[in-house]
Amino acid sequence: MKATIVTGPGQTDVVDVADPEVKPADVLVKIKACGICGSDALYISMGGLPPHQGRMALGHEPAGEVVEVGRDVTGINVGDHVVINPIGAPSGIIGNGGATGALAEYLLVENAVRGQNLEVIPAEIPFEVAALNEPMAVARHGVNQTKPTPADKVAVFGAGPIGLGATIAYKALGVSHVTVVDLIGSRLEKALTVGADAVINAGDEDVAKRLIELHGTGDALWPGKSGTTIYLDAAGAPSVINTALATAQRGARLGVVAVHKEPVPVDLINIMANEITVVGSMGYPTEIFEVTKDLVTSWEKYAVIVSHTFGFDEVQDALRTATTPGAADKVVVTFD
Known part of the structure; x- marks a missing residue:
C-alpha cells in the first residue's frame, strides 16, 4: 500500500x-x-x-x-x-x-x-x-478544562478549527453567551455560522471595550474589567494572554489550548489579586469519543470548519x- x-x-x-x-x-x-x-x-x-x-x-x-x-x-x-x-x-x-x-x-x-x-x-x-473527530476532541478537552456552566460568558480567541470547535462545544454545553475574537473576517463569519453569539474583529475593534459591552462590567480590584467569566486562547499569540488577563474580572478562568512557541510574561500580582485561574490543555484524555456524539448529531455545523x-x-x-x-x-x- x-x-x-x-x-x-x-x-x-x-x-x-x-x-x-x-x-x-x-x-x-x-x-x-x-x-x-x-x-x-x-x-x-x-x-x-x-x-x-x-x-x-x-x-x-x-x-x-x-x-x-x-x-x-x-x-x-x-x-x-x-x-x-x-x-x-x-x-x-x-x-x-x-x-x-x-x-x-x-x-x-x-x-x-x-x-x-x-x-x-x-x-x-x-x-x-x-x-x-480528533481535532474536535482537542477543542472539547480545552473547553472541559475551563469547567463551563450555562451561566458563564465566554470569549474564545482564535477562529481556526480549534476555536470553532470550542465555540460549538461551549454552546452544546449550554453556555449562555460565547464571543469569538479573531483578525480575519471570513473566520468570524464561520464563528457566527457555527453558533457564536457575537464576534469581535481585533484588527479594528477595541477588544476590552467590546467585551464589556457584550458581557457587562466585571467585579475586580481595578476598574475596566469585563464580566467575561471564561477566556479560551485558541490563537497562540502573546497579545491574547495579555488582553485576557488585563480584562479578566475576579475569579475568571483562562484556558490555553493553543501552542505558544515562546514564553509569555504575565502579571502575577493581577492573577493573585483577582484570583484568576490559568489552566492548560493538551490532547484529549477522555474526549476522543465524547465529541463523536455531538459530531454525529450536528455534522452540518462541523462541516463549516x-x-x-x-x-x-x-x-x-x-x-x-x-x-x-x-x-x-x-x-x-x-x-x-
Whole structure:
C-alpha cells in the first residue's frame, strides 16, 4: 500500500510500504479521509519524531471504512464507518511518532475495542467531516478544562478549527453567551455560522471595550474589567494572554489550548489579586469519543470548519497548503 512518510527535514514522500497483517484482535480500516494538523508542519520540519526520524508516518486525524475484522473482535463489522483514537495504538501514537500513520491507504487498528480505540459512526456522515473527530476532541478537552456552566460568558480567541470547535462545544454545553475574537473576517463569519453569539474583529475593534459591552462590567480590584467569566486562547499569540488577563474580572478562568512557541510574561500580582485561574490543555484524555456524539448529531455545523479538500493523489499539494500560513483553515485529504 501507499503511505505518506517524512523522509527528512522538510521532506515528505508517498512510498510503498508493506500491507498490514491483520491478527485476531485487529481491524483493518481503509482510510477515506484524514485531516492535516498544524503539528504535521512541525514534524516535517524536524524530519520526523524519534524513534522514526527520517521515516515517520504522517496522519493522525483519520476516518474510514472497516474492510477486515480479526476473529476475536466484537462489535465491529466489515463495512462499518469508523473514527479512530490515535493515542490508543499499542505501537505508538498514530501519525505522531508511532509506527503507523493515517495519511495512507490503509490503517491497522491493533487490539481493536469499540469505544476505546475506534468507534462506529452512521454511514450518512461525510468522511471529511468525520475526520474532524480528533481535532474536535482537542477543542472539547480545552473547553472541559475551563469547567463551563450555562451561566458563564465566554470569549474564545482564535477562529481556526480549534476555536470553532470550542465555540460549538461551549454552546452544546449550554453556555449562555460565547464571543469569538479573531483578525480575519471570513473566520468570524464561520464563528457566527457555527453558533457564536457575537464576534469581535481585533484588527479594528477595541477588544476590552467590546467585551464589556457584550458581557457587562466585571467585579475586580481595578476598574475596566469585563464580566467575561471564561477566556479560551485558541490563537497562540502573546497579545491574547495579555488582553485576557488585563480584562479578566475576579475569579475568571483562562484556558490555553493553543501552542505558544515562546514564553509569555504575565502579571502575577493581577492573577493573585483577582484570583484568576490559568489552566492548560493538551490532547484529549477522555474526549476522543465524547465529541463523536455531538459530531454525529450536528455534522452540518462541523462541516463549516473544513475549508479545503484534496485527493490522496494531491497529498503534497494538501500538505503545502495546510502548512502555508493564511492559505487555509482546515485541510482534509480524501481517498477513493
